[in-house]
Amino acid sequence: MDVPSILTAPEPLHETVPVVELRHVGIAFDGPPVLVDVSFTVAPGETRILLGPAGVGKSVLLKLINGLLLPDAGSVLLFGEEINSMTEEELFPIRARTGMVFQEGALFDSLTVRDNVAYQLIQNSRIPDEEIDARVLEALRFVGLEQTFLSYPASLSGGMRRRVAIARALINNPELLLYDSPTGGLDPITSTNIIELIVKQRDVHRTPSLLVTHRLQDAFTLCTHRFDPEKNAMTPLPRGVTDPNTTFLMLDEGRLIFNGSLHDLLHSADPFVREFLE
Amino acid sequence: MALNTIDRTARQLVLTVQDYSIFAWNALLNFFRPPIYWTDFLMQSDIIGVGSLSIVVLSGISTGGVLALQSAATLSAFGATAVTGQFVSLTMIRELGPVLTGVMVSGRNASSMASELGSMVVTEQIDAMRALGVDPLRKLVTPRIFASIAMLFFLTIVADACGIIGGGAVTVFMNHQNGTQYFNMAWEHLRGPDIIQGLIKPLFFGYILGSIGCFYGMRTTGGTQGVGRSTIQAVVISSVLIIFVDFLITHVLLTIFT
Numbered sequence: 001m002d003v004p005s006i007l008t009a010p011e012p013l014h015e016t017v018p019v020v021e022l023r024h025v026g027i028a029f030d031g032p033p034v035l036v037d038v039s040f041t042v043a044p045g046e047t048r049i050l051l052g053p054a055g056v057g058k059s060v061l062l063k064l065i066n067g068l069l070l071p072d073a074g075s076v077l078l079f080g081e082e083i084n085s086m087t088e089e090e091l092f093p094i095r096a097r098t099g100m101v102f103q104e105g106a107l108f109d110s111l112t113v114r115d116n117v118a119y120q121l122i123q124n125s126r127i128p129d130e131e132i133d134a135r136v137l138e139a140l141r142f143v144g145l146e147q148t149f150l151s152y153p154a155s156l157s158g159g160m161r162r163r164v165a166i167a168r169a170l171i172n173n174p175e176l177l178l179y180d181s182p183t184g185g186l187d188p189i190t191s192t193n194i195i196e197l198i199v200k201q202r203d204v205h206r207t208p209s210l211l212v213t214h215r216l217q218d219a220f221t222l223c224t225h226r227f228d229p230e231k232n233a234m235t236p237l238p239r240g241v242t243d244p245n246t247t248f249l250m251l252d253e254g255r256l257i258f259n260g261s262l263h264d265l266l267h268s269a270d271p272f273v274r275e276f277l278e
Numbered sequence: 279m280a281l282n283t284i285d286r287t288a289r290q291l292v293l294t295v296q297d298y299s300i301f302a303w304n305a306l307l308n309f310f311r312p313p314i315y316w317t318d319f320l321m322q323s324d325i326i327g328v329g330s331l332s333i334v335v336l337s338g339i340s341t342g343g344v345l346a347l348q349s350a351a352t353l354s355a356f357g358a359t360a361v362t363g364q365f366v367s368l369t370m371i372r373e374l375g376p377v378l379t380g381v382m383v384s385g386r387n388a389s390s391m392a393s394e395l396g397s398m399v400v401t402e403q404i405d406a407m408r409a410l411g412v413d414p415l416r417k418l419v420t421p422r423i424f425a426s427i428a429m430l431f432f433l434t435i436v437a438d439a440c441g442i443i444g445g446g447a448v449t450v451f452m453n454h455q456n457g458t459q460y461f462n463m464a465w466e467h468l469r470g471p472d473i474i475q476g477l478i479k480p481l482f483f484g485y486i487l488g489s490i491g492c493f494y495g496m497r498t499t500g501g502t503q504g505v506g507r508s509t510i511q512a513v514v515i516s517s518v519l520i521i522f523v524d525f526l527i528t529h530v531l532l533t534i535f536t
Contacts, residue, residue: 088413093411095410095411096410100409102402102405102406104401106403106405106406108403108407109403119407119410120410120411120412123412123417124410124411124412
């Protein structure tokens with residue numbers, strides 16, 4: 001496990017081929033455009049936090065990256081492949097390489113936690129049941145919910161459902177993780193637990209990710225903490241040190257108005273950014 | 279302003295018909311291209327077939343009984359009560375069996391499909407399925423449509439049999455006529471084309487109720503209110519389509535068989 005010590009600042013990654021690249025993306029539904037001319041990249045090992053007020057198009061952006069929606073303008077490149085022109089069938093294997101955590105978890109009500117977490121393995125491969133059980137238990141152990149193996153989603157709390165959703169997104173060792181407001185509507189303690197899991201995944205597996213949130217506290221926690229495997233807990237980085245591979249994006253009225261580090265964000269002169277931070 | 283509304287509504291209607299045609303065609307093709315989800319097909323067959331059995335038996339018996347009561351009252355004016363059996367069996371097998379079963383099963387299952395899939399859409403479960411690399415059309419829609427077709431075929435046979443038995447019971451116990459004569463007339467005058475007509479229709483009706491139920495479920499928007507709206511649309515449109523398509527099929531089959 002290659003986790004940097006908490007005593008030193010984490011090293012920035014120098015790989016250049018982006019996992020996700022958006023080029024001048026725009027989309028509209030029945031009405032004014034939701035996204036206009038949005039361009040940014042997610043590099044390998046990088047965690048990008050997409051900030052913005054509710055209803056600004058953050059979730060739409062996440063669905064565009066995964067090919068769940070197609071843009072009206074511009075292009076989306078996922079793992080170097082342009083996905084705009086792909087058919088739904090061509091997209092399935094590419095989507096299978098990503099893990100997505102939906103806003104409310106989006107667990108399948110009629111399936112147990114085991115079947116929810118193992119869904120991708122059960123439907124897309126012929127892995128023996130014993131191996132599936134072992135992998136589900138490993139994923140559930142990662143989120144601290146082994147005891148829910150045979151439970152149904154209806155019997156879980158909101159926070160537990162999000163953690164199961166994270167386990168489901170992780171089971172196939174994804175090459176990209178997309179989190180859609182994973183802490184939305186949760187109490188502060190549960191939110192911190194969820195953020196700790198995201199930090200753990202970031203620091204232990206170095207999976208590139210894009211996290212959508214409108215909660216500044218969660219975003220700052222992600223940037224100023226790292227996972228300590230010895231303590232098996234999230235610990236703060238030394239004062240003034242931030243994770244260089246965790247950077248920010250901000251949307252306002254469908255346009256990308258900020259793209260940079262925490263330092264740049266805190267010193268931005270943009271009036272909307274200032275207002276959002278204050 | 280009024281012209282604009284008509285224009286918008288007409289365009290919406292054409293787009294809906296286009297979307298439905300593509301959706302129903304792709305769902306149909308999926309049954310001949312792997313992967314085929316047989317477990318889901320069997321589960322849906324159980325829900326649609328076994329689950330609808332009681333309403334089909336009850337409505338079949340009642341309809342056959344009503345037919346026997348009404349026809350005997352009219353036929354007695356011509357001294358022809360002996361043909362009650364023929365009347366009941368032909369009406370049940372050619373028309374009422376398939377149509378009534380189609381409408382009853384549509385009321386129960388098209389609504390259930392629309393509300394179940396609609397709830398999955400608004401809670402992002404369909405998106406989650408797509409994100410996990412599984413095609414919801416193959417996994418959810420195709421098994422439901424083919425289970426509807428297969429089960430409606432057998433349920434129609436059950437409804438036909440129950441209708442004839444119900445008519446027989448009314449003939450014997452309420453009209454006090456000869457049961458042997460009733461069943462003889464019911465059987466003797468049945469011809470191959472009558473049975474073919476009665477068994478071809480449920481195949482179309484099953485396809486209609488399954489595809490309409492799933493179509494409206496999958497295009498649900500607007501939260502829980504939207505689920506309710508989809509459910510109503512699915513039941514109303516599938517029932518009306520079943521009756522309209524029945525007219526078309528009857529016309530075509532009568533042209534072929536006469």
